[in-house]
Amino acid sequence: MKIQRIEAIPYAIPYHHPLKFASGEVHTADHVLIRVHTDEGVVGEADAPPRPYTYGETQTSIKTIVEEVFAPQIVGLDVFDREKVHAVMHRTIHNQVAKGAVDIALWDAAGKALGTPVHKMLGGWTDSMRVSHMLGFKPAQELLDEALRFGQEHGITTFKLKVGRRPLSLDIEACHVLREGLGEDVELYLDANRGWTANEAMEVLRRTEGLGLSLLEEPCDAKEAMSRRRLVEHSPIPVVGDESVPTAGDVSRELLSGGCNAICIKTARSGFTEATEILGLCTGLGVDVTMGNQIDTQVGSLATVTFGAAHQATSRRAGELSNFLDMSDDLLAEPITIQDGRISVRDEPGVGAGIDEAKLERYRTDR
Numbered sequence: 001m002k003i004q005r006i007e008a009i010p011y012a013i014p015y016h017h018p019l020k021f022a023s024g025e026v027h028t029a030d031h032v033l034i035r036v037h038t039d040e041g042v043v044g045e046a047d048a049p050p051r052p053y054t055y056g057e058t059q060t061s062i063k064t065i066v067e068e069v070f071a072p073q074i075v076g077l078d079v080f081d082r083e084k085v086h087a088v089m090h091r092t093i094h095n096q097v098a099k100g101a102v103d104i105a106l107w108d109a110a111g112k113a114l115g116t117p118v119h120k121m122l123g124g125w126t127d128s129m130r131v132s133h134m135l136g137f138k139p140a141q142e143l144l145d146e147a148l149r150f151g152q153e154h155g156i157t158t159f160k161l162k163v164g165r166r167p168l169s170l171d172i173e174a175c176h177v178l179r180e181g182l183g184e185d186v187e188l189y190l191d192a193n194r195g196w197t198a199n200e201a202m203e204v205l206r207r208t209e210g211l212g213l214s215l216l217e218e219p220c221d222a223k224e225a226m227s228r229r230r231l232v233e234h235s236p237i238p239v240v241g242d243e244s245v246p247t248a249g250d251v252s253r254e255l256l257s258g259g260c261n262a263i264c265i266k267t268a269r270s271g272f273t274e275a276t277e278i279l280g281l282c283t284g285l286g287v288d289v290t291m292g293n294q295i296d297t298q299v300g301s302l303a304t305v306t307f308g309a310a311h312q313a314t315s316r317r318a319g320e321l322s323n324f325l326d327m328s329d330d331l332l333a334e335p336i337t338i339q340d341g342r343i344s345v346r347d348e349p350g351v352g353a354g355i356d357e358a359k360l361e362r363y364r365t366d367r
């Protein structure tokens with residue numbers, strides 16, 4: 001089954017409210033829908049969410065690299081010869097989100113062609129993931145109100161607090177208010193998106209001691225090598241690499257050099273193929289993984305659940321899967337639901353992310 005043509009369709013869907021964190025702020029989901037068409041009529045689909053302020057990819061760069069650089073070399077290859085497709089894409093460095101979406105679209109096409117759900121092809125460990133909800137920059141009381149509401153409405157019991165603000169006391173106060181208001185049974189962890197220095201992160205750890213925080217993600221720039229290693233050595237909780245480890249090579253460098261001791265996997269920037277390599281490195285070296293969110297749409301969230309639920313190690317912790325609730329609409333034809341704090345995989349061939357064509361027509365920006 002040959003790849004006949006690849007489409008990269010830019011579209012824009014507004015968020016209900018702007019989302020704010022240390023690395024940036026978003027108002028509209030300016031994403032790209034990737035469609036891999038085959039000569040047998042099977043179409044594989046995936047969402048590409050650009051994050052310009054983190055990775056430098058934009059909607060335009062994703063469309064250009066896919067249509068003008070990758071597609072001319074990939075068209076004509078067999079959908080199942082993924083290794084050949086990756087050999088082409090690996091020649092170009094960076095552009096992880098564009099590569100990830102092409103990869104997921106290939107898996108989707110393969111699953112549809114075989115009549116098999118991709119979560120089964122990947123590993124079939126379980127059929128749902130626990131959901132972790134991300135709390136952005138807000139005053140402490142508003143954060144607590146939001147967490148309580150998500151607990152009541154969706155059954156969510158794990159929260160990631162976005163930190164990295166100055167003065168540090170803003171974030172430290174939020175940790176104390178959340179723990180006090182949510183009780184001891186709720187899991188709480190931090191993501192600073194490189195907003196602090198390593199030494200500031202050490203100070204936050206000291207001043208939040210006893211609050212039972214479970215993880216500290218990307219506290220500072222990983223290039224602060226010496227201070228970061230010292231932080232990782234002395235931290236009582238795992239220090240998670242996220243934007244410092246977009247590729248399997250980055251993961252091995254950071255883990256082996258002591259720059260982090262847990263890894264956030266994002267299918268949006270790794271696809272399923274490189275995410276599998278990253279997961280193998282992590283389980284082989286014995287470090288924890290989390291399934292992260294790239295402010296994914298429902299289409300993207302379903303890809304995360306598909307990979308996360310497929311493996312034992314990725315389904316152990318709650319996955320960051322609730323960002324789609326911030327969007328005013330979505331391209332997914334059959335909406336995702338969070339039930340008792342969980343999102344289920346779809347038992348249909350491929351990833352199961354069927355697109356609503358009328359919505360795609362309404363939101364696409366290339367016409």
Ligand SMILES: [Mg+2]
Binds near residue numbers: 191193218242292
């Ligand atoms: Mg992160």
